[in-house]
Amino acid sequence: MACDCDLLVIGSGPAGLTAAVYARRRGLGVTVLEGGTEGGYLANAPNVENYPGFKAVSGLELAGRMLEQAKAAGAEVARCEVSKIEKAEGGGFAAVGMDGSRFTGKTLLLATGAEHRKLGAKSEAEYAGKGVSYCATCDAPLFAGKPVAVIGGGSAAFATALMLVDLKCRVFLIHRSKDFRAENALVEKAKAKGVELVVDTVVTEIKGDRFVNSVAVTNVLTKQAREIPVNGVFIAVGIKPMSELAAALGVETDAAGFVKVDLKTCATSVPGVFAAGDVTGWFKQIVAATAQGALAATSAADYLKNKPQA
Ligand SMILES: Cc1cc2nc3c(=O)[nH]c(=O)nc-3n(C[C@H](O)[C@H](O)[C@H](O)COP(=O)(O)OP(=O)(O)OC[C@H]3O[C@@H](n4cnc5c(N)ncnc54)[C@H](O)[C@@H]3O)c2cc1C
Structure with missing residues (x-):
C-alpha cells in the first residue's frame, strides 16, 4: 500500500518544523503530527534571547512563525497524539493515534522532545517563568x-x-x-x-x-x-526524553532513554528512521533542535533517493 507521505514527522517543535521546511525544499511530501501544543516546548518559553535574528522574542511568537513557515512550505500539520509506531505493510512506517487515526510515511522523524522533571514543590507551576x-x-x-x-x-x-x-x-x-x-x-x-x-x-x-x-x-x-x-x-532534577515510541519500534536509546543518532546525519539504528532535537539529548536548545531537524530532513531525502527500488 502506498504511504501517505515521504517524511512523517512526530512532534511540531523547532526540530520537527525545521525538518518540514527542509524536506519540502527537497521536494518531499511531509506530514507533521502533533499531540500537544503546536510549536512544542518552545511555545512555553517566556522570553528567548539566544536565537539568532531576534534580540528577544516570546517562545509563542517564535513557535508560531516556525509553524507558519512550515505550512507555507506545503507541510501538512495534523493533530494526533501518537500512541504507537509500527512498520507499514509494503515498507515505510505507520503512526497510530490515540483516537485510532493512522498516518503512514516512507521515512520517519522522531522529534518528540523531552520533559524537564518537576520538583513537586508547592507553587512550582504558578511561578514557572516568573522566577x-x-x-x-x-x-x-x-x-x-x-x-x-x-x-x-x-x-x-x-x-x-x-x-x-x-x-x-x-x-x-x-x-x-x-x-x-x-x-x-x-x-x-x-x-x-x-x-x-x-x-x-x-x-x-x-x-x-x-x-x-x-x-x-x-x-x-x-x-x-x-x-x-x-x-x-x-x-535541575533531570530530564525525561519522550522516547517510548522510539524504543517500542526497536530504535536504540542510551541509558537515560535518549535516542542514539549519528550526529552527521541524525540517522537512528533503524534504517529510514531519523531523530532530532531534545529527544536525542544533544544540547537541548532551539538552535540545536533546528540544526538537527535540517540535517535529519536532508538525510531522509538522501535515503529515499539512494534506496534501491522495491
Ligand atoms: C520554559 C522554557 C524556556 C526555554 N527557553 C529557551 C531559550 O531561551 N532558548 C533556547 O534555545 N531554548 C529554550 N528552551 C528549550 C527549547 O524550548 C527546546 O530545546 C526546544 O523546544 C526543543 O525542540 P524539539 O523540537 O526537540 O522538542 P519540543 O519543542 O519539546 O517539541 C516536541 C513536540 O513533540 C510533541 N510530541 C511528543 N510526543 C508526541 C506524541 N506521542 N504524539 C504527537 N506529538 C508528540 C510534543 O507535544 C511537542 O510539541 C526553553 C524551554 C522551556 C520549557
Whole structure:
C-alpha cells in the first residue's frame, strides 16, 4: 500500500518544523503530527534571547512563525497524539493515534522532545517563568547579580550553579542529601567559587508575589524549616526524553532513554528512521533542535533517493 507521505514527522517543535521546511525544499511530501501544543516546548518559553535574528522574542511568537513557515512550505500539520509506531505493510512506517487515526510515511522523524522533571514543590507551576526555570542556558542571564537557588545534586545542577556564580549571583545549591551524583571536580569548583551548599534539605514551597522572592525549605534530618530569600529557582532534577515510541519500534536509546543518532546525519539504528532535537539529548536548545531537524530532513531525502527500488 502506498504511504501517505515521504517524511512523517512526530512532534511540531523547532526540530520537527525545521525538518518540514527542509524536506519540502527537497521536494518531499511531509506530514507533521502533533499531540500537544503546536510549536512544542518552545511555545512555553517566556522570553528567548539566544536565537539568532531576534534580540528577544516570546517562545509563542517564535513557535508560531516556525509553524507558519512550515505550512507555507506545503507541510501538512495534523493533530494526533501518537500512541504507537509500527512498520507499514509494503515498507515505510505507520503512526497510530490515540483516537485510532493512522498516518503512514516512507521515512520517519522522531522529534518528540523531552520533559524537564518537576520538583513537586508547592507553587512550582504558578511561578514557572516568573522566577522558576528549568533551563539555565536559557534563563541564567536574566538573574545576573541576584540571589538564586539551584535544586539538584547532579552535574547539571552544579554546572547551573557555576554559570550563575559567574554571573555574580549569590547561589544556594539545595540538595536532599549530602551525597552528590555530580562529578567531584564540579563540586570542588563550586565550593571554591563560593556556592553555598544546603544539604539534607528539601524545598517544600516556592513563595513570592508576582515573582519569586523566597523558597521554603526543611532539613530532612532535623525537620527544621526556614526560608531562603531568592529571586530565581533553577530546578535541575533531570530530564525525561519522550522516547517510548522510539524504543517500542526497536530504535536504540542510551541509558537515560535518549535516542542514539549519528550526529552527521541524525540517522537512528533503524534504517529510514531519523531523530532530532531534545529527544536525542544533544544540547537541548532551539538552535540545536533546528540544526538537527535540517540535517535529519536532508538525510531522509538522501535515503529515499539512494534506496534501491522495491
Ligand atoms: C520554559 C522554557 C524556556 C526555554 N527557553 C529557551 C531559550 O531561551 N532558548 C533556547 O534555545 N531554548 C529554550 N528552551 C528549550 C527549547 O524550548 C527546546 O530545546 C526546544 O523546544 C526543543 O525542540 P524539539 O523540537 O526537540 O522538542 P519540543 O519543542 O519539546 O517539541 C516536541 C513536540 O513533540 C510533541 N510530541 C511528543 N510526543 C508526541 C506524541 N506521542 N504524539 C504527537 N506529538 C508528540 C510534543 O507535544 C511537542 O510539541 C526553553 C524551554 C522551556 C520549557
